[in-house]
Amino acid sequence: MIATPAEAVPIQLTVNGELRSVKVLPHYILLDVLRNQLGLTGTKECCLQGECGACTVLLNGRAVDSCLVLAIEADGGEILTIEGLADHGKLDALQTMFLEKGAVQCGFCIPGMLLSAKYLLKTNPHPTREEIQDGLAGNLCRCAGYYRFIEGVLAAAEANP
């Protein structure tokens, strides 16, 4: 398959369980397509170089920085964004515990933080404090609310079998 810079090509993405078709140019990044073409502005744009994690989504089940993925690369892929984390209005345990522990300050890093935490608990249902630090190391919080993120993830993990 070859896509030229002049013509937008259709790609298919399953976003939060829903099949979406969009037309993209080769240089569009996944982050922009999610925000600007699909209207999913919960995924945040920040550093645009894979340092801060604000744009974290799950792509085919794995946490990735959506600023480092070309949309066209993700063609045919499954994506979970923050908008799909709650299940039909029922908050995910991580969202509940972030609220309960007062983990959210300005909120800008929270969508990415929650998706990194979601991926961590998926791959490691009962992480230690150190493993949580490692799992969230790719997500920066300028309010420096790290302590309560860890508390929130620990509390959410308690509900895991």
Added chain:
Amino acid sequence: MNSFTYARPESLDEALALLAEYGPTATILAGGTDVVVRLRTGRVLPAIVIDLKRVPALRADILETDTCLRVGARTVMADLVADARVRSRFPALAEAAHEVGSVQIRNRATLAGNICNASPAADTAPALLVYGAVVNLVQASGTRSVPIDRFFLGPGRTVMERGELVESIDLPLAKEPQGAAFARATRRRGVDLATVNVACLVRASGQTLLAYGAVAPQPVLVRDDTGKLADANCREVDKIGILENLISHATPISDVRASDVYRRALLRVMSRRVLDTAVANLRSQEHAS
């Protein structure tokens, strides 16, 4: 971001033909964690980006042969770190790969991409050097294998020719007990580039290999065959002398991460630490067997 043509070949032949056709105007895309940043900043301005993610011949897994573990070109860092065979037989590499970027980066970045970038600070390079990794390259006219200690030429430069791709990276299985260790210094914990990184491997025979990065234009591999570094009865002053000689190939620069003087001081301390850890790991291997 500047626009470009995007190609997603579905076979190795197709990928190599595109590479041959577009030559220097092509950029290879594997994980994209470095390439996409460079596309955005304009540091690379390709006419075409060739995405290798759907080329089946460039495998995304790790095969075991009689003589090695073969890491496919599309194998990502996260899978390398999680692989039980890599963790047990090449622990220093698993440790080094775990230090690359963040979870999000390791889920995309490939080992092959890490060495093709040829950053002097690449964290996997010192471990690959002490383990004697071999890079298997492929191009339209055939294949060749290059030992990793002859692969890097300088910052961003390797022996790879235009039109060549990494097909896989072999990790030769050890023929005798060995102990290895990896260490890196960074300005902050978590996601950061290495100020200095070091790997050490000690064989039961006493042969010691040391590799270090971020202190020279390319990662450096040195070895000591006297057996003294692994010898508990060797005098301390002799060990220090040998180590000083081994690290003398470092030619660090001063940059945003550290001064040249500080890098030399770090290298001295860290080399000693990885040596001691590698020797301890060798002893525990010997006790276990």
